[in-house]
Amino acid sequence: MAITGYSSVKKFSGLMSVKPSLGWIFFIATLGLAGIPPLSGFIGKLLIVEGAFSAGQIVGGIIILLSSLFVLMSLIKVFTKGFWGEKKGVFNLQIPYKKMLVPVVILLAISIGYGVFSNAIYPFIEQAVDPLVDPSVYIHAVIKE
Secondary structure, rough: OOOOOOOOOOEOHHHHHHHHHHHHHHHHHHHHHHHHOOOOHHHHHHHHHHHHHOOOOOOHHHHHHHHHHHHHHHHHHHHHHHHOOOOOOOOOOOOOHHHHHHHHHHHHHHHHHHHHHHHHHHHHHHHHHHHHHHHHHHHHHHOOO
């Protein structure tokens, strides 16, 4: 909104020609939200869907997969309407957006790293989940009985 002056994608387009790094970062983040490998969203959705199917909750697993598809479709629509096409709207190019991109790039790098190195992180996640699945593990750790 700061660069375009609008919060509606219907009022601007062609942002990719002006700020390509912003466009590609948005695109990669979109893929991560939708659960496309090798980004972090894939591992989480895979584990949730795998758990749903192994528990016999086929409908729940399908709903999760469909929701990922809808997220991907809606954000790709935002991407194509706002970033591609003929330049439409007035862009405020004086905004120092590169400073704003630093935390976004860091989070994106973490998302990619978590997706690529998820096998190395999985044992830590499993340790965190154990007390949730079996509260006696937590109770024993706290009370030490």
